[in-house]
Each structure stands twice: as structure tokens, then as C-alpha cells.
Amino acid sequence: MQTSHCLLIRALRDISVITAFSLSDWDLFIRQARQANLLSKIYYLLDTAKLLSQVPEKPLHHLQSIYYISQRHSASARWEITEINKVLAPVNVPVILLKGTAYLAQNLDIAKGRLFNDLDILVPKQKIEKVEKELWKNGWLSFHHNEYDQRYYRQWMHELPPLKHENRGTVLDVHHTILPETSKLTVNTEKLFQDIIPVAGSDNIYTFSQPDLILHSATHLFSDGELEHGLRDLSDLDGLIRDFSAHNNDFWQILIERAFELGLERPLFYAVRYCRLILETPVADKVSGLLAPCKPNGFLLSVLDRLFIRALMPPHKSCDDRLTSVARFALYIRSHYLRMPLYLLIPHLLRKFFFSDKERV
Amino acid sequence: MRVKDIEYEQFKKYVSCEGVCLKIGPFVVNVRSSFPLVAENIYQLYADFIIELNSEFADFYVCVKPPAGLRRWFRPQCLFSFDGFIPFKPLPANHAFVFFEWGLNWCIAQFAHQFLIIHSAVLEKNGKAVILPGMPGAGKSTLCAALALDGWRLLSDEFALFNPEDKSLTPIPRPVSLKNESVNIIKQRQDNIIFGPLVENTHKGTIALMKPVTSYVDASAEVACPAWIIFPEYQPDAESSLLPLSKGEGFMEVKKNCFNYDVLGERGFRSLGELLNLAECYNFSYSNLDEALNIFNQLALEK
Structure with a gap:
């Protein structure tokens, strides 16, 4: 399976390829990047590489346009972080920012040009009711009103039903761990809370440590079924790995030990494998050896390669082959299979199939 | 071609x-x-x-x-x-x-955030452009169609695309979308207007699109300089009245009709400020289109 025919993949590996783009390459490149939610990242890559002056006028408009949007997104996300800090101060528990907002709060390079949809936070399970109450008092309300949805989230998932701010409309997901309660893969949540980093200027806001940022992102990507933004998440992983490994010689050793400690070595294996295969992320030689114990068997791995490499391409028709939609569907099913035992999953999927349209308002 | x-x-x-x-x-x-x-x-x-x-x-x-x-x-x-x-x-x-x-x-x-985008009709006469922002139902499109039939060059029925770099308005003279009673009111004004078919029961009511005349389409590349921002309001039986509005009030009113003021942040604030420096603001209520056209033509002569 070839990935290098995709312009976006080539540019993510090495942004200087754009200097050879024709105008019709730009046309396709902008479309792929937009649908993959990576257009604003491309703006920053070009800016950092001082290549914006090489972009023809027409595509430059689109890049500038998305740059304004991404500026706006990070300003709003920063504002929401200060709000959450204020609102949850009385509960006096560590509030851990997850994914995009964590990268932003720690001023990591990969936060540049990232677009934010919802905010995700993680709080200790025993305090989640207090957190919910404080949020509710301050305008964060649940918009999942039916009993089934409430039960689905509260009993089986690792988060509250999503909350929406009554004035600002921002959506907030409050998690108490990083995998569903019913999931096949289990994580040592207590240990996650032991290695957290405070966010400067806040009272109780934290992010995961560097290795845990990678492990969480990997766990999320490789157990999630909706891979339309999979390439964006893979490029986050690529950015985190490049960033952290450049500043710490023992990075790989620490990361892999931590993965085994938390029970997240399998997702890390996938992250390293697909970052390398798709984005040519530099990986130290010893890593294959260290990760060998968690390598799936050869048959499973060759099946997963075929599925993930297709599903992680930009969600644009120019990057699809005849098996792409089959691969995406298979991974969707896989994610549900990993998420819940079959005796819960089958009734749940049937319910979603028959009722989803009616319940969407 | x-x-x-x-x-x-x-x-x-x-x-x-x-x-x-x-x-x-x-x-x-x-x-x-x-x-x-x-x-x-x-x-x-x-x-x-x-x-x-x-x-x-x-x-x-x-x-x-x-x-x-x-x-x-x-x-x-x-x-x-x-x-x-x-x-x-x-x-x-x-x-x-x-x-x-x-x-x-x-x-x-x-x-298209290279522009400050305002929900409004835009027309031009003698090199000066008028921006007609309007909430749905304010009579923006009807007035726009009538002005376009009366020799005002149509720049847009839907968007003012203000370019903060050169402080100009970029034309996008697409068909004018008329709703409900407006369709017949405009049809009666001239014989040779070309309309698309009526589309009934949309969320905006019954709609018909009016074809822009060739010369407006041909002038698509000719940007215009903003001179007036006029907030139209159709009021049955009202006498036409054109009342000046302060720049501050005008700013706040235009902001309500902007699609991307928030997205542009400080750039949005500055761009809108630039626009307000160039344009005089008015509230305009009307019920009779011919009266309205007289007032607009008068305005175009004065400046």
C-alpha cells in the first residue's frame, strides 16, 4: 500500500516539497489538508520553514483564512481554560486537560494551528459528582436528555454525557479515566494522576507528563472508531515524538517503561509503527527491540496494517481506494468490540441503528 | 468563455x-x-x-x-x-x-476570511458604493433588486466583501434572491427581467432568483469604494425617511451583520473601523420603492 502518492502525507513528512507544486497540485493539496483538519497546521509548518512566500496567491488566501480561524480557536480555548480553573477551584481537585488544550496550555509546538472542537478534562472519579455540580452551577449543562444516553455514559463510559455552556455553546467532556469502564484494554488510572504537570498561572489545572501525553493520544487514536481525523491525531503523535525525543536522550526508554507500567504498551506499539510507516517519524534503533514483546501476531498485524494505513489517509476521495470505506467500517466495528463486551455491544448498536435518527433533534 | x-x-x-x-x-x-x-x-x-x-x-x-x-x-x-x-x-x-x-x-x-464579510446587499453608482445590511425580512433584497433595475451596479445581494488591505468592496454579482411578495413586486417593475422558477415551501418561504444583467457580471473585477451604509427597514404605509446614524451606532449595527467579525479578532475590529471611516451611516425606512429610489439617487448626486 502506497502512502506517498498523497500530497498531504508528503508535505507532512517534509514541508519543502511544496516548492515543486504546480497550481493544480495546490488545488488538491488544500482540499486534502482541509478535510483532514490539517490546513491550519500546514500554515504554521510553512511559516516556520519560511516558505509562505513560495505559495501562489490563490492557495495563500485559503491558508491565511484558516490561520485567522486557528488564532481564534486558540484564544477561545485559552479563555475556556481560565474559566474552568475559576469554576472548579472550590472543588479543590486536580483537573487534567486532555489532548489539544493540554498541548496549548504547555505551549507545545504541535498546538500551533490546531483547531479545537470540544474541551476534554479528566478528574478523579470520586469527585466527579462535585465537579459536575460546580459546572452545572456555572452554566455547563447536559444536552443528552434521554435516559438511555445518560445511562450509556454514566454506567459504561469513562466520561459524563457531554456538557454545553449555555451562553458560549462550548462543549466540555468530563472524563474520569481514559478508556471506557467496559473496555477490554484497562489502564491504571491512579498512576496517571501521579505523574502530572501543573499549568503555569492556574490553581488546579494540570496536564499529563510528556510520556503520558503520547500514551493517551495513542490509546485514543488506536481504540477510536471514528478515524476521519485520524491523520490529524497521528500527526500530533509525530509532533510529540519529534519534540520530546529531541530534548531528552532517555526519552524512548522512559516512554516504553511508562507504557508497560500503565498497561498501554499495545497502543504505543501501533503509534510508533504507523507514525513511522506513514509520516516517517524518526525512531531510535533500540525501540523495535523494546516494543517486541507487545507486537501482535504476524497475521493480525498484517490485517491491521491494511486497515489502519487506509483509514489514516486524509478523508478525501483523492486518497481513497476501493477498500477505504471497508477499512474504516471494520475499524469502527473493532473500536466498539474493544469498547464493550458483545452482550452489551449488540443491543447498543441495534438501538443506535434504529433510534439514532429519531432522537437527533 | x-x-x-x-x-x-x-x-x-x-x-x-x-x-x-x-x-x-x-x-x-x-x-x-x-x-x-x-x-x-x-x-x-x-x-x-x-x-x-x-x-x-x-x-x-x-x-x-x-x-x-x-x-x-x-x-x-x-x-x-x-x-x-x-x-x-x-x-x-x-x-x-x-x-x-x-x-x-x-x-x-x-x-473567505481574507475579507471582512457582512451580510448585506452592495450596489454602486458614480464610483460610490452603498452597503445595505439587513436582517431577514428587512427588505434588503427587494430594495437591492429595485436599485439594480434602476441603474445601480449590483455588487452583491448577499455579501459585502470588504478588503481591509485596499479598503475596497469586491463584487460578487450573483442572482438576487427574492422572497414571497417581493417576487411579484419586482416582476411588475420591468418586462425583460429573467427569473428562475419559483421554489415553494423553503424555510424562507417562496423564493425566486433574478438574473443579474450582463454588464454587472462583466464588471466583476472592478472593486468599489464604500460611501454609505444604509440599514433598510420595510414598514407598510411608512413615509420614506433617511436618518443619519452616528459612527458608533453604525459600527455596532454592522457588527451584528458580520459573518466573521469574531473570527478575525483584532483584525476584524480594525477592518470594521476602516470601513466606518469611509462610509456614512443611515437608518432608512420605506414602503414605496419609487420614493426609495429617488432618495438613493439624490444621495448619489450629493456626494
Whole structure:
């Protein structure tokens, strides 16, 4: 399976390829990047590489346009972080920012040009009711009103039903761990809370440590079924790995030990494998050896390669082959299979199939 | 080459297969649709627009297509797709062409932040442009159509595209969308106006699109300088009155009609400030279109 025919993949590996783009390459490149939610990242890559002056006028408009949007997104996300800090101060528990907002709060390079949809936070399970109450008092309300949805989230998932701010409309997901309660893969949540980093200027806001940022992102990507933004998440992983490994010689050793400690070595294996295969992320030689114990068997791995490499391409028709939609569907099913035992999953999927349209308002 | 320079059958084939690239104002739009309704209406209402057969770069790839499954045949529906992404719920299939129009509006409002984008009609006379912002129902489109028939150059019925770099308004003279009673009011004003078919029971009521005259389309590249911002309000039986508005009030009112003031942040604030420096603001209530035209023509002479 070839990935290098995709312009976006080539540019993510090495942004200087754009200097050879024709105008019709730009046309396709902008479309792929937009649908993959990576257009604003491309703006920053070009800016950092001082290549914006090489972009023809027409595509430059689109890049500038998305740059304004991404500026706006990070300003709003920063504002929401200060709000959450204020609102949850009385509960006096560590509030851990997850994914995009964590990268932003720690001023990591990969936060540049990232677009934010919802905010995700993680709080200790025993305090989640207090957190919910404080949020509710301050305008964060649940918009999942039916009993089934409430039960689905509260009993089986690792988060509250999503909350929406009554004035600002921002959506907030409050998690108490990083995998569903019913999931096949289990994580040592207590240990996650032991290695957290405070966010400067806040009272109780934290992010995961560097290795845990990678492990969480990997766990999320490789157990999630909706891979339309999979390439964006893979490029986050690529950015985190490049960033952290450049500043710490023992990075790989620490990361892999931590993965085994938390029970997240399998997702890390996938992250390293697909970052390398798709984005040519530099990986130290010893890593294959260290990760060998968690390598799936050869048959499973060759099946997963075929599925993930297709599903992680930009969600644009120019990057699809005849098996792409089959691969995406298979991974969707896989994610549900990993998420819940079959005796819960089958009734749940049937319910979603028959009722989803009616319940969407 | 213009749309009308191609045979209709050929044009329809392009639209239903690879799509055609139309130069619409500052944008190149690739339109594709398997609904003959879309091809027919574009062929009629966009007849004077430039068609780029070997376009290398299109700003927006849009498609109106039938949904998968039963609704292709049973009470048929149509979907708007932005390069594979579906931003809206489906509409009845007989709305296919207006769905293209609305979808294109969405594309511009979402992705053209090189401009400060204001929901308003824009027309020009003697080199001076008037911006007519308006909440739905304020009579913006009706007034816009009447002015366009009276010799004011149509820049847009839907968007003021203000370029903060050179402080100009960029034309995008697409068909004017008229609703409900306005359709007949405008039809009665002249004989030779070309309208698309009536589309009934949309969320905006009954709609018909009026074809822009050739000279307005030909002047698509000629930007205009903003001179007035006038907030129209149709009031039955009201005497026409044009009342000056302070710059501060004008600023706040225009801001309400901006699509991307928030997105642009400080740049939005500065751009809107620049615009207000150039334009005088008025509130305008009217019930009689001829009176309204007199007032506008008077204004154009004074400045």
C-alpha cells in the first residue's frame, strides 16, 4: 500500500516539497489538508520553514483564512481554560486537560494551528459528582436528555454525557479515566494522576507528563472508531515524538517503561509503527527491540496494517481506494468490540441503528 | 468563455460528470450535480459568467447530489456536499438549485476570511458604493433588486466583501434572491427581467432568483469604494425617511451583520473601523420603492 502518492502525507513528512507544486497540485493539496483538519497546521509548518512566500496567491488566501480561524480557536480555548480553573477551584481537585488544550496550555509546538472542537478534562472519579455540580452551577449543562444516553455514559463510559455552556455553546467532556469502564484494554488510572504537570498561572489545572501525553493520544487514536481525523491525531503523535525525543536522550526508554507500567504498551506499539510507516517519524534503533514483546501476531498485524494505513489517509476521495470505506467500517466495528463486551455491544448498536435518527433533534 | 457560449446539452454533461468551474466574483467554484434542475438554473441565471474549462485551481468544490438509500426515490431529497463534507441536513429534491446557492453562501462565510464579510446587499453608482445590511425580512433584497433595475451596479445581494488591505468592496454579482411578495413586486417593475422558477415551501418561504444583467457580471473585477451604509427597514404605509446614524451606532449595527467579525479578532475590529471611516451611516425606512429610489439617487448626486 502506497502512502506517498498523497500530497498531504508528503508535505507532512517534509514541508519543502511544496516548492515543486504546480497550481493544480495546490488545488488538491488544500482540499486534502482541509478535510483532514490539517490546513491550519500546514500554515504554521510553512511559516516556520519560511516558505509562505513560495505559495501562489490563490492557495495563500485559503491558508491565511484558516490561520485567522486557528488564532481564534486558540484564544477561545485559552479563555475556556481560565474559566474552568475559576469554576472548579472550590472543588479543590486536580483537573487534567486532555489532548489539544493540554498541548496549548504547555505551549507545545504541535498546538500551533490546531483547531479545537470540544474541551476534554479528566478528574478523579470520586469527585466527579462535585465537579459536575460546580459546572452545572456555572452554566455547563447536559444536552443528552434521554435516559438511555445518560445511562450509556454514566454506567459504561469513562466520561459524563457531554456538557454545553449555555451562553458560549462550548462543549466540555468530563472524563474520569481514559478508556471506557467496559473496555477490554484497562489502564491504571491512579498512576496517571501521579505523574502530572501543573499549568503555569492556574490553581488546579494540570496536564499529563510528556510520556503520558503520547500514551493517551495513542490509546485514543488506536481504540477510536471514528478515524476521519485520524491523520490529524497521528500527526500530533509525530509532533510529540519529534519534540520530546529531541530534548531528552532517555526519552524512548522512559516512554516504553511508562507504557508497560500503565498497561498501554499495545497502543504505543501501533503509534510508533504507523507514525513511522506513514509520516516517517524518526525512531531510535533500540525501540523495535523494546516494543517486541507487545507486537501482535504476524497475521493480525498484517490485517491491521491494511486497515489502519487506509483509514489514516486524509478523508478525501483523492486518497481513497476501493477498500477505504471497508477499512474504516471494520475499524469502527473493532473500536466498539474493544469498547464493550458483545452482550452489551449488540443491543447498543441495534438501538443506535434504529433510534439514532429519531432522537437527533 | 461564458456559460451561454456552450450548448446546453454539453454544459449539462459537464455539470453532471466532472463539474464545471465558474468564475463567481473573486472565487472559482467547481459545481457538480446530477440534478438537471441545477444545471438548468445555472445555465439560465449564470449565463453571462465565465466558465473555466481548464481551471487549475478552484476555491470551492461543491456538489448537490441525491442521498444514499431510499430517499433517492421515495419523497426524493438532495444533499449539499463541500468536497465530500456534508454540512447540512438534506432538503427536498426540488430545492436542489437553491441548495447550491445557500451552500455557496456557506462556503464563502466559512472560508473567505481574507475579507471582512457582512451580510448585506452592495450596489454602486458614480464610483460610490452603498452597503445595505439587513436582517431577514428587512427588505434588503427587494430594495437591492429595485436599485439594480434602476441603474445601480449590483455588487452583491448577499455579501459585502470588504478588503481591509485596499479598503475596497469586491463584487460578487450573483442572482438576487427574492422572497414571497417581493417576487411579484419586482416582476411588475420591468418586462425583460429573467427569473428562475419559483421554489415553494423553503424555510424562507417562496423564493425566486433574478438574473443579474450582463454588464454587472462583466464588471466583476472592478472593486468599489464604500460611501454609505444604509440599514433598510420595510414598514407598510411608512413615509420614506433617511436618518443619519452616528459612527458608533453604525459600527455596532454592522457588527451584528458580520459573518466573521469574531473570527478575525483584532483584525476584524480594525477592518470594521476602516470601513466606518469611509462610509456614512443611515437608518432608512420605506414602503414605496419609487420614493426609495429617488432618495438613493439624490444621495448619489450629493456626494
